[in-house]
Amino acid sequence: MAGFYQELRDAIAADTPVALATVVAGGQVGAKLLVYEDGRRSGSLGDAALDEQVAADALAMLAEGRSETRTYQSGDETPAEVYIESYLPPRxxxxxxxxxxxxxxxxxxxxxxxxxxxxxxxxxxxxxxxxxxxxxxxxxxxxxxxxxxxxxxxxxxxxxxxxxxxxxxxxxxxxxxxxxxxxxxxxxxxxxxxxxxxxxxxxxxxxxxxxxxxxxxxxxxxxxxxxxxxxxxxxxxxxxxxxxxxGGRGLRPAKADPVDAAGERGA
Amino acid sequence: MRDILPTIEQWRTEGEEIALATVVRASGSSPRPVGAKLAVTASGRMAGSVSGGCVEGAVFETAREVLASGQPRLVRYGISDEMAWDVGLSCGGVIDVFIEKLL
Missing domain, CATH: 3.40.50.720 (NAD(P)-binding Rossmann-like Domain)
Structure with a gap:
């Protein structure tokens, strides 16, 4: 994942929306894929088919500002758990x-x-x-x-x-x-x-x-x-x-919304 | 991420080795949501948080192991964890924390 931090940091600094996918279990743990709003990508999770699936999900999640871990099954291999995090510009x-x-x-x-x-x-x-x-x-x-x-x-x-x-x-x-x-x-x-x-x-x-x-x-x-x-x-x-x-009671489920104003969840 | 970015940048200019811990899954009443981050340096500095303070100590130790080995780790913390009595979340939540070296 060499240079990923740099690229992510640059995107955040430029207020460019970007999703970062990381394999956290199964497959090539630690492998990363950056996905931009326009579909541009950088990096790989170590498997072309996985990259395709994750990139599609990442785009949808980025549009909603969501972040979560998803499980991907390919063939008979151990399912890969991929954490996808959306980085949106600040509110x-x-x-x-x-x-x-x-x-x-x-x-x-x-x-x-x-x-x-x-x-x-x-x-x-x-x-x-x-x-x-x-x-x-x-x-x-x-x-x-x-x-x-x-x-x-x-x-x-x-x-x-x-x-x-x-x-x-x-x-x-x-x-x-x-x-x-x-x-x-x-x-x-x-x-x-x-x-x-x-x-x-x-x-x-x-x-x-x-x-x-x-x-x-x-x-x-x-x-x-x-x-x-x-x-x-x-x-x-x-x-x-x-x-x-x-009285603070929810009228509807909380919208998929970045958790804090800084355009990202929690961090 | 954005809130700890200036600190990470500063550490990098000082040549620190940095591990980043991220909450990648949270269930129950976990104190910090998915995406919460804690950065740790090999020299022992910390920025950010992954819980209300309950598991930071354990994450800190694992982060330094990750820095030493270069191998990322996925660790679960919570009441279902065997270590609940040591590093459990008092609120009853369960969190998965991914810890990796920042490259």
Whole structure:
């Protein structure tokens, strides 16, 4: 498996999705095969037929961000146990509104492995002094900034600006995206009023139901740090298929989802 | 992996020999999921984890054997293991850990 670490490390550093298959028992233990999204491969598990089967499974698992050990039987030989691990780029968190709560939220999200993007139209809010380590700091109208960002299932959007002037147009962009999570700060009353405005703008109840607002799970949070934790706790619950609004009981089985925001399971 | 990558990179620049332990199967209420990793150097440094701390000591020993022999190992830890009293998972889970030398 000479050089595999190097190649894996380079793929991770370049945010290139890749699956790494390793024979862990039976067959040529330790042999490795790297499989990229486009089907490109590198290495071998020591058996061409096994490589084919594993590469096909690895592609499917990579698409879902799954990692597991599977058993492969070929002929009369001892079955080979192959561990396939998906490496996806980190999840992204877009924080709209560079307000006080955004500071601990960005920091804790980064701690969880997120790639963080902070957006605010007000340049005295979105400063490097306030967000020294955010991966991206964008000074622009939130709806324009969101329109330019890739907002797929691996992206979570948190709106903290609390001001309809900034927030409504941004929410409209968010609702039209496939973002994994959409949450908006505000009391029950302002959330209800916002939903009413979105309904008037033509969004369906089903679309509006994607918005988590009031944002966060109720842990009695008060300080910006505590609120950030309640928001992140909610996002984790949603990603694992739990509905925190129902006492944390699962409504559906946890989706095949990378275990942590760093785009991989556990590690 | 991503979280221990900077540490591994640092070790490599220092010329350390490194073994990587990965949870490749987990059942029951195991504390860390499949994919969890622990890196160990021949000189005795550690980064990451494969459990809540219950089996790291045993994995550490095996990892150093793997570094010495160059032969990867697949080891099962858990209550069904004969060594349960020594290195079992208190939570009742079972994990399979693959330990290999990083090349």
């Amino acid at each position: 992204r968190m877009v924080i709209v509104g560079a307000v006080h709560t955004a500071i601990p939220l960005e920091k804790f999200a980064r701690e969880l492995g997120y790639y963080t993007i902070v957006v605010d139209a007000r340049e005295f809010f979105a400063t490097r002094e306030r967000f020294p380590d955010a991966h991206e700091l964008i000074v622009a109208w939130p709806d324009e900034a969101l329109s330019r960002l890739p907002l797929g299932p691996q992206t979570d959007i948190v709106l903290l600006s609390h001001d309809p002037k900034f927030e409504d147009p941004a929410l409209e962009v968010a609702l039209r995206s496939r973002a994994g999570y959409i949450g908006a700060m505000g009391s029950k009353k302002t959330s209800a009023e916002r939903n009413e405005r979105l309904r008037a703008a033509g969004f369906t109840d089903e679309q509006i139901a994607r918005i988590h607002g009031p944002i966060g799970i109720d842990i009695g949070a008060r300080s910006p740090e505590e609120i950030a934790i309640s928001i992140l706790a909610e996002i984790i619950a949603v990603r694992r298929g739990r509905d925190p609004r129902r």
